[in-house]
Amino acid sequence: MYTPASTVNGADYTKIMQTFAALNQPRVGYALNIESPFTDVSAAPSRVYDIVPVPNDDFIYDYTLQHPNTTTWGISFSQTSASPINIQYQVWFNATNTANSSDIFGRDALAIVRGIDEAIITVLNDPTATVKANISIALKDWPLIPPGRLSDSVVQQLGSVFFFCSEMIIFINVLNQIVTEKELKLRHGMEVMGLRPAVYWLSHLLSNTVLVLINALVTCLCGLAFGFEIFRNANFGVLLIMFFLFGEAMVMFAFFITTLVRRASVAVLADIFLFIIGLLIESFVFSSSYIGYIWWSGIIPSGVSYVLGLLPFFNFGHMFLDISSMTTGQLDRLTNTYIPGPGFPWSALYSAPPSDTLPFYGDNPPAVPPVIQAWYLLIMDCFVYGLLLWYCDNVIPNEYGMAFPPWFFMTPDYWGFETSSAKSTNRNEWQTHNTSGKVMVPIEGDEDSDVLVERDRALDSSYFPALKIVNLRKVYRNSALFASKLDKIAVRNSCLTVEQGTLLALLGQNGAGKSTTISMLSGLTPSTSGDALIYDMSVRNQMQRIRKITGICPQHDILFDDLTAREHIELYAGLKCVPKSQLKALIDERLYAVRLHTVADVRAGTYSGGMKRRLSLVISTIGDPKIIFLDEPTTGMDPVNRRRVWSFIEKFKRNRVIILTTHSMEEADVLGDRIAVMSKGRLRAINNSIALKSKFGTGYRISVVTHQAQADQVKSIVQRMVPGAHLDDDSAGALIYQFPATSMGAIPGFVKWLEQNKNGLVKSWGISQSTLEEVFLKLIRESSHKTQ
Numbered sequence: 001m002y003t004p005a006s007t008v009n010g011a012d013y014t015k016i017m018q019t020f021a022a023l024n025q026p027r028v029g030y031a032l033n034i035e036s037p038f039t040d041v042s043a044a045p046s047r048v049y050d051i052v053p054v055p056n057d058d059f060i061y062d063y064t065l066q067h068p069n070t071t072t073w074g075i076s077f078s079q080t081s082a083s084p085i086n087i088q089y090q091v092w093f094n095a096t097n098t099a100n101s102s103d104i105f106g107r108d109a110l111a112i113v114r115g116i117d118e119a120i121i122t123v124l125n126d127p128t129a130t131v132k133a134n135i136s137i138a139l140k141d142w143p144l145i146p147p148g149r150l151s152d153s154v155v156q157q158l159g160s161v162f163f164f165c166s167e168m169i170i171f172i173n174v175l176n177q178i179v180t181e182k183e184l185k186l187r188h189g190m191e192v193m194g195l196r197p198a199v200y201w202l203s204h205l206l207s208n209t210v211l212v213l214i215n216a217l218v219t220c221l222c223g224l225a226f227g228f229e230i231f232r233n234a235n236f237g238v239l240l241i242m243f244f245l246f247g248e249a250m251v252m253f254a255f256f257i258t259t260l261v262r263r264a265s266v267a268v269l270a271d272i273f274l275f276i277i278g279l280l281i282e283s284f285v286f287s288s289s290y291i292g293y294i295w296w297s298g299i300i301p302s303g304v305s306y307v308l309g310l311l312p313f314f315n316f317g318h319m320f321l322d323i324s325s326m327t328t329g330q331l332d333r334l335t336n337t338y339i340p341g342p343g344f345p346w347s348a349l350y351s352a353p354p355s356d357t358l359p360f361y362g363d364n365p366p367a368v369p370p371v372i373q374a375w376y377l378l379i380m381d382c383f384v385y386g387l388l389l390w391y392c393d394n395v396i397p398n399e400y401g402m403a404f405p406p407w408f409f410m411t412p413d414y415w416g417f418e419t420s421s422a423k424s425t426n427r428n429e430w431q432t433h434n435t436s437g438k439v440m441v442p443i444e445g446d447e448d449s450d451v452l453v454e455r456d457r458a459l460d461s462s463y464f465p466a467l468k469i470v471n472l473r474k475v476y477r478n479s480a481l482f483a484s485k486l487d488k489i490a491v492r493n494s495c496l497t498v499e500q501g502t503l504l505a506l507l508g509q510n511g512a513g514k515s516t517t518i519s520m521l522s523g524l525t526p527s528t529s530g531d532a533l534i535y536d537m538s539v540r541n542q543m544q545r546i547r548k549i550t551g552i553c554p555q556h557d558i559l560f561d562d563l564t565a566r567e568h569i570e571l572y573a574g575l576k577c578v579p580k581s582q583l584k585a586l587i588d589e590r591l592y593a594v595r596l597h598t599v600a601d602v603r604a605g606t607y608s609g610g611m612k613r614r615l616s617l618v619i620s621t622i623g624d625p626k627i628i629f630l631d632e633p634t635t636g637m638d639p640v641n642r643r644r645v646w647s648f649i650e651k652f653k654r655n656r657v658i659i660l661t662t663h664s665m666e667e668a669d670v671l672g673d674r675i676a677v678m679s680k681g682r683l684r685a686i687n688n689s690i691a692l693k694s695k696f697g698t699g700y701r702i703s704v705v706t707h708q709a710q711a712d713q714v715k716s717i718v719q720r721m722v723p724g725a726h727l728d729d730d731s732a733g734a735l736i737y738q739f740p741a742t743s744m745g746a747i748p749g750f751v752k753w754l755e756q757n758k759n760g761l762v763k764s765w766g767i768s769q770s771t772l773e774e775v776f777l778k779l780i781r782e783s784s785h786k787t788q
């Protein structure tokens with residue numbers, strides 16, 4: 001093989017080789033042909049060739065490497081001057097040609113050198129020419145590392161891919177954790193308890209910054225320990241900051257993505273998608289593979305690279321490749337010695353990598369920006385994603401939590417300044433805004449008189465109880481864009497008032513709208529229309545302030561499996577700014593009240609359902625809230641603990657407002673100062689237990705046990721004394737009567753008659769009032785008849 005296969009500065013090397021062939025034919029005994037040039041380094045020889053022109057030195061080397069034991073020797077010509085012509089040539093003997101290696105240094109070498117000299121002198125025929133034949137003979141074992149190309153280093157070739165993967169672990173963790181917290185309502189539960197979004201994000205940022213820093217340190221130390229060149233030859237600070245900035249930008253990127261994703265399952269898909277995109281960029285653009293150095297080849301215009309710079313992995317790839325190009329050494333193929341890379345000191349940050357360290361150098365090396373630019377881009381990424389996070393987190397509506405309008409940052413309310421719209425202490429203004437003729441409060445014709453009275457009370461512009469709900473409505477939209485028949489009206493224009501020191505029990509079937517009402521009042525979900533005033537603050541625009549005086553025990557426990565009961569209380573006490581000095585006494589007292597003191601230091605993940613409910617209840621009372629929402633607090637509790645919880649709630653309600661939803665009529669009866677019954681999103685009845693029973697109850701039940709033979713006599717007496725009495729059951733002398741509320745006046749006289757005839761006509765008797773359960777069932781039955 002010989003190179004170059006052309007005329008350079010008057011020296012025609014093809015002609016020289018032809019002459020070499022002609023002169024040597026008599027000596028070797030056969031004709032040596034000059035073959036067509038070889039251009040494909042990977043094409044295996046299909047026959048025996050004679051003298052083959054090839055494009056360059058690399059070709060000779062690579063061809064021999066790929067096809068061992070085929071090429072005998074190669075010659076590379078070069079010229080140090082045109083006039084006088086000084087020609088240098090190097091002859092390489094193929095060490096892989098094991099058959100005749102013993103002759104390489106001896107007879108063959110001398111013969112070839114002499115033959116080439118002779119050919120040069122013959123062709124040039126110039127007495128002034130000085131032929132200088134510098135002979136370099138490289139006898140190598142089969143090279144283990146392909147020398148002379150930057151791509152030869154495995155770390156450089158796959159490094160950006162590998163280190164990208166290590167950072168992706170943090171990215172995936174952040175994305176999944178935050179989306180899971182969103183899905184499980186953990187975040188919004190904490191927000192209802194007073195956690196500010198900024199604090200939430202800051203705490204995630206701080207904890208992840210520590211992780212990123214540890215990851216960067218471990219990566220650098222492992223790289224050093226394994227002796228990778230990039231780690232040994234680059235400034236430690238440069239590498240640490242490179243990995244740190246990349247990790248931080250990925251964390252901010254993950255934060256932003258969480259605002260677009262609601263479900264953990266979707267987060268996993270987003271992880272996979274972004275992982276593949278990053279992997280493609282690292283392996284195809286920046287890995288020094290044979291596919292190409294897109295970055296260094298100048299294909300990406302600088303404008304586009306700024307846009308791509310929004311992807312942290314793009315910046316990382318470019319930075320990593322630049323640094324590795326200067327730190328990875330080369331094997332000199334002629335001397336078989338290793339030449340280390342120039343290294344990457346701190347000062348190298350500010351200049352582009354020297355062109356001779358780039359693999360695609362030539363007369364016009366591409367303009368590569370300095371490495372510091374990638375740092376700037378990563379810092380820019382952190383700010384850009386931070387801003388996007390802040391905006392999207394406020395604007396994009398979620399299943400839970402309140403969404404602000406797109407221009408929220410221009411409203412003084414958002415920044416905590418009191419405006420006329422938010423200043424609800426100006427009650428008249430609030431009334432005008434919410435209950436004037438502008439706002440229609442639809443009244444359904446069949447509304448109960450108590451409900452109508454309650455509505456009037458709510459609309460009374462001079463009445464401001466602790467809680468006042470006016471026309472509150474919630475529609476769960478089926479489509480984000482337009483109203484449809486599939487929209488679900490969960491709460492239909494509720495009007496309610498609750499005085500301080502009162503516990504309002506909300507009853508209703510599954511899906512009646514109880515939890516939705518609580519969610520709107522506690523800021524877990526925004527109302528569609530209407531408003532509510534809690535201690536003179538509107539849920540529409542003063543939620544931040546309301547949250548400071550709110551406690552909530554949500555329907556589904558919002559607990560951290562890894563925290564103990566004590567740690568939960570400490571966490572929420574921190575959010576509610578409870579002084580540290582009061583904390584221990586508070587924890588002991590509250591946990592004892594619900595009998596959780598014995599498991600105060602046990603992880604909540606191991607608690608039974610009832611224990612978790614009790615812990616959620618205790619949490620709702622932290623920080624002296626003025627209003628507490630208890631959504632089915634005793635679900636799954638045994639009767640003993642239920643009663644303990646009742647007395648805890650009973651004691652706690654003084655000077656507060658408690659809204660309790662429950663399916664236990666007994667609980668509502670025991671705890672509720674007022675009881676509201678909801679059905680299909682509407683308020684059907686509201687009053688205290690006794691008034692509800694006498695209004696909707698079926699009256700009294702009286703059982704009379706007589707001798708079977710005298711049963712008819714007793715029946716006729718009852719019909720005479722209590723004309724409206726209805727015989728429910730008559731079996732073996734046991735008569736059960738239902739006395740309607742209208743027959744109340746006749747009851748005392750009848751009871752007197754029963755007592756007088758005891759042990760005579762009457763063997764025994766008993767009386768009981770209608771239960772709340774009967775009232776509830778009656779109301780629900782009526783409401784379903786009405787809607788049918």
Ligand SMILES: Nc1ncnc2c1ncn2[C@@H]1O[C@H](COP(=O)(O)OP(=O)(O)OP(=O)(O)O)[C@@H](O)[C@H]1O
Pocket residue numbers: 399476488489490508509510511512513514515516517555
């Ligand atoms: N996120 C939601 N998206 C769509 N519809 C919802 C959503 N949450 C509740 N609903 C619907 O709104 C209605 C009221 O639900 P809500 O949870 O308020 O009832 P509830 O009275 O609390 O019932 P339960 O006693 O079962 O807790 C139901 O029909 C329910 O299906």
